[in-house]
Amino acid sequence: MKQVQVHKYGGPEVLKIVEAAMPVIEGWEMLVQVKYASANPKDVLLRKGKLKAFLSIAFPLTLGQDFSGVVVQAGKKIKEYKPGDKIYGMTNRPNNGTFSEYIKVSPQEVCHLPENMDFAEAAAVPLTAQTALQALKDIAKIKPGQHVCINGASGGVGTFAIQIAKILGAKVTAVSSAKNEDICRRLGADIHLDYNTISVEKSNAKYDVFFDVFGNKNWRKTKHLLPNNGWYISTAPNAKNIGDTILSYLKIKNSRLIVVESDYNDLKTLKGWLEKGKLKPVIEKEYPLSEIKEVHKRLETKRVVGKIVLRVS
Structure with a gap:
């Protein structure tokens, strides 16, 4: 073969x-x-x-x-x-x-x-949608009405994260380049930020979850955007995020590196949303x-x- x-x-x-x-x-x-x-x-x-x-x-x-x-x-x-x-x-x-x-x-x-x-x-x-699902549902435990910022919203994980956050009832701010604003909006983003003109970490916005799909931020850069019980979640496997993840398990901070594993129940959930047209x-x-x-x-x-x-x- x-x-x-x-x-x-x-x-x-x-x-x-x-x-x-x-x-x-x-x-x-x-x-x-x-x-x-x-x-x-x-x-x-x-x-x-x-x-x-x-x-x-x-x-x-x-x-x-x-x-x-x-x-x-x-x-x-x-x-x-x-x-x-x-x-x-x-x-x-x-x-x-x-x-x-x-x-x-x-x-x-x-x-x-x-x-x-x-x-x-x-x-x-499977990989990207389960990453988004496990980050937002299992780690952040998103509730209806909460505000999620997705940094790198036009990529593989980001396009699913927008849709899954909306399915879970959240308000979504999508961060991408200006040329990808349209696709982020069509997928359900409520607010769009062009990273070439707006630095999200310098804004006055407040989020319940900062999902760093692109991987160029960290908990220290974004903690002022989050409440005490807010979550910074990253897909980037670097030493800083791994260290912060260990501290999160010790209840010292809410910062987590998402390490996805395929799970039948998650795939079944995604299958249902895909068949109903809620996810694409x-x-x-x-x-x-x-x-x-x-x-x-x-x-x-x-x-x-x-x-x-x-x-x-």
């Missing part, structure tokens, strides 16, 4: 498409033919070696986390799925990359495909797997609007 592998850290040129052995499943696993996968900034960090201090992964690295596809084989202990079922989800195990024609997954990591979505649309959902993915462009290097070049600009999806098989 074809698979994207990385045999040394470096730029997009280290990405190789190779022939790899088919996965072998255990009784509690499923073999899945990947139809589409989506590209995420985490893939770039892994390729560059930026996460090697936090993850124990040996070469060759396999990239990609979320996907859509078809069950090919179900282990003897699997009751919920059968061959031919269309599913979407995200792999929690390291080095089980979805930029592969076939992968193995567990039932807890996946859910049946939303009935109104094709494989490309569904692949754009924003896809900037679709690429074939053969253009994985171009995809990474685009990711490195940090200007992707919504998601990029790859046609795998």
Whole structure:
């Protein structure tokens, strides 16, 4: 089977498409033919070696986390799925990359495909939408009427965060460039701030949650915007955010690095919202797997609007 592998850290040129052995499943696993996968900034960090201090992964690295596809084989202990079922989800195990024609997954990591979505649309959902959901619902515990600021609102996590915050009843301020104001408004943002003309941390606004999706702020820069029980949540895995997260568990401050894990119940919740039209993915462009290097070049600009999806098989 074809698979994207990385045999040394470096730029997009280290990405190789190779022939790899088919996965072998255990009784509690499923073999899945990947139809589409989506590209995420985490893939770039892994390729560059930026996460090697936090993850124990040996070469060759396999990239990609979320996907859509078809069950090919179900282990003897699997009751919920059968061959031919269309599913979407995200792999929690390291080095089980979805930029592969076939992968193995567990039932807890996946859910049946939303009935109104094709494989490309569904692949754009799992990692970014679950990140937004787990940050806003589980960590911040958003309540109706609260005010959420989303910094980096036009990206993959940000476009879902706007919609999920609105579903949960919050008022939303979206921070992005002026050219992406329209899409933020269409997704439900009540207020838009252009970061080129307005410094959000220098404003007089007050928020219950500051969701830093772009990752260029921190708790110290934004704490004056929040009440004592307000939350700063970031997607950026740096030493400062990790330290602040430890302090948050000690009840010293409300600052958390969101580390997403795929969860069947969360995927089922998202599936319901997607089928009702309350939630929709924003896809900037679709690429074939053969253009994985171009995809990474685009990711490195940090200007992707919504998601990029790859046609795998």
